[in-house]
Amino acid sequence: MRTNLTILGIVAALAIGLVALPALAATADVDVRGGEYIPASLTVEGNTTVTWTNYDEVSHTVTSTGGTFDSGPIEQNETFNYTFGDTGTYPYGCTLNASTQRTPMQGVVIVVPEGMMIEGDENVTSGEEPVRATLAGLVAGDENLTSFADAVEDAGLTRTVLNAGGPYTVFAPDDGAFEALDNATLAAVLNDTEVLDSLLMHHVVRGNYTAEDLMGEVNATNETVLETLAGDSLNLSMVDDSFMVENATIVASDLVAENGIVHTIDTVLVPPDLLPPENVTAEGNVTAAENVTPEAPVEEQRVIP
Template sequence: MNSTILGLAAVLALGLVALPVLAATADVDIRGGEYIPASLTVEGNTTVTWMNYDEVSHTVTSTGGVFDSGPIEQNETFNYTFSDTGTYPYGCTLNASTRRTPMQGVVIVVPEGMMVEENGNETGEGEPANMTLADLVAGDANLTSFADAVGQAGLTRTVLNAGGPYTVFAPNDAAFEALDNETRTALFNDTEMLDTLLMHHVVRGNYTAEDLMEEANATNETVLEALTGDSLNVSAADDVLTVGNATLVASDLAAENGIVHIIDTVLVPPDLLPPENVTPAENVTPVENETAVENVTPEAPAEEQRVIP
């Protein structure tokens, strides 16, 4: 009897060992020039599959260079397994010439067993999570315009709710008011463009004002990478921190998943706005069909950064 029981136990054990481990999977459809869903939250070690249902080709290209599908034709797929936690914004590079900004998506990877729902709670938990970056921004009286933009864009709100840690350089209300009407209209009427603008103000990691000051003083200028993949130059002079052409006016507002610094200028990434919304340089007379270089007064270089004393 004992030998029979032991034999059955051995067979069961071998059967259990032979069972394949089911990997977590998730799907994203590409339809109508959009990723559906545009924002996807998964646990670590999840394989995401993108299927292109459009007649035109698309790509799934990470802004940080983590993955790049190359052209995906109709009814073709691309797979990527996310082993590390973090936030992975991505977009299509093939339609950039026909749209003002590429179509965008984001995959937010949380630790295994800690899937986060849209309301910011861990699944199975009844108590709300602590204040997220999105909550902090929404509750600050100096960031009402930035909060409105985050709420309207949608994708950035998901990132600030579930991702992190991040450092956010949030323009105050006066910074948004300083934008001309055409620029504000263009931004708030284009959700993808607005998301690109907002994520240009977000970098991975926790950077306190002290951290930024130390790095800037040590190297004269330090460079951070925004979630859009663009560079943000941070410098310090007379104990004043600047990011691009913006000055920090308040710092170290702490949330559960990062830090917010308030700045006095909206940082606009290169080539974001269409040409009709770009203010031409002053005192420059356009010359049509000009091919000769003689007797042409050179144009003054455009000012790239505002120097803060």
């Protein structure tokens, strides 16, 4: 009898000890090799510690675009760790090689809520292809979005985000919107990958928003504000029965991808503080009003609910 009581006591003590142990934090690794982050896009759950290891002979940094983390110089075989507590998208790069490469080293960590990780092939039968393309693939295959698709391809970081992150809602300017940009603004954007990424991610918000969702939000509040991946905001409203995103009209909607939704708009949304003033109105090419006002009346714009 005493033996049984002793065994039960040991079992109880072990059980209490196990309950008291803290949950083990998840970990993930990124190699810095050949002037690249491998993998360039990493999706993790909250409370995950990511470790970057530099295998190159030259120094690199792991520097968050938003200032969340900064490793400082990492020498060969040295590491840098950061634990991601909050969900969100964390683009980062190397500050040491940014001025020596046309395309800087870029990476992104996408943090989802704990317990929300989904295996990439969970809903795909062996031998089958996924039913839908990613946002990047959908944009690349749309004949009305060739300029936007080319910009996404050139930016690199945005392409990585639209391929691996989500769900996101993308307000993609059509080809006519890019043609309406003045030459100085277009050149300033296309010649700087950081500025280009900021511009493109100004057109992307977190979550799946169908046209019905957006209109429901606007009808309930008269105006809805959504935060973009660039860290700023977009105002959505109804004007004369047209659905507006800032000064752009939605001309096609609900293009569904595997990781989000695309709505086509007729104007490139340029944040007022993205470019120096001389690049926005250089040589008197275009004023703000000239750039955003279509020649056709608003009433003629086609809105797909």
